[in-house]
Amino acid sequence: MTEPLVLPDSPSREERLAALREARVVLVSACLVGEACRFDGRSKGSGRVMAALEGKEVVPVCPEVGSGLPVPRPPVELSGGTGVDVWAGRARALEREAGVDRTDAFLRGARLALEAARTFGATVALLKEKSPSCGTQHVYEAGKLRPGEGITAALLRSEGITVLSDEDL
Numbered sequence: 001m002t003e004p005l006v007l008p009d010s011p012s013r014e015e016r017l018a019a020l021r022e023a024r025v026v027l028v029s030a031c032l033v034g035e036a037c038r039f040d041g042r043s044k045g046s047g048r049v050m051a052a053l054e055g056k057e058v059v060p061v062c063p064e065v066g067s068g069l070p071v072p073r074p075p076v077e078l079s080g081g082t083g084v085d086v087w088a089g090r091a092r093a094l095e096r097e098a099g100v101d102r103t104d105a106f107l108r109g110a111r112l113a114l115e116a117a118r119t120f121g122a123t124v125a126l127l128k129e130k131s132p133s134c135g136t137q138h139v140y141e142a143g144k145l146r147p148g149e150g151i152t153a154a155l156l157r158s159e160g161i162t163v164l165s166d167e168d169l
């Protein structure tokens with residue numbers, strides 16, 4: 001079951017970076033801190049991310065693996081819209097090649113990420129850009145990169161968490 005999200009205006013990049021600087025607890029895409037949880041079995045560990053997180057409490061989450069999807073796994077793209085459209089029930093998350101519908105797993109993973117943010121008091125989420133779960137400014141839809149956010153990023157932002165990406169750093 002999904003229901004439409006109410007999203008606040010997106011803060012500017014400067015405002016997002018300021019929120020990150022001030023945050024004590026940060027939810028982070030696990031692949032950005034070295035966990036090999038991506039669909040291709042690799043990580044996206046980044047020195048810039050590690051530097052930005054220095055001195056903070058870090059809550060690494062991978063919504064897709066958290067939902068029970070394996071590593072590696074077939075790549076997924078959004079179809080019919082971006083993350084906010086998935087929550088509104090008018091778009092889906094489909095495997096790029098076979099078209100298998102993974103929407104329910106992606107929704108479950110997003111809810112788990114929100115639960116982790118609440119449990120640990122994270123006010124900011126630093127996420128991997130362009131992912132169908134974690135993308136914050138751009139995601140792939142039907143083979144094309146387009147403005148919009150992923151399923152997890154949209155849910156976190158609707159719950160008042162400031163969301164930014166590795167590409168903001």
Ligand code: SF4
Pocket residue numbers: 028029030031032037038039061062063064065128131133134
């Ligand atoms: S981008 Fe998000 S969903 Fe994808 S591997 Fe990284 S943490 Fe997991």
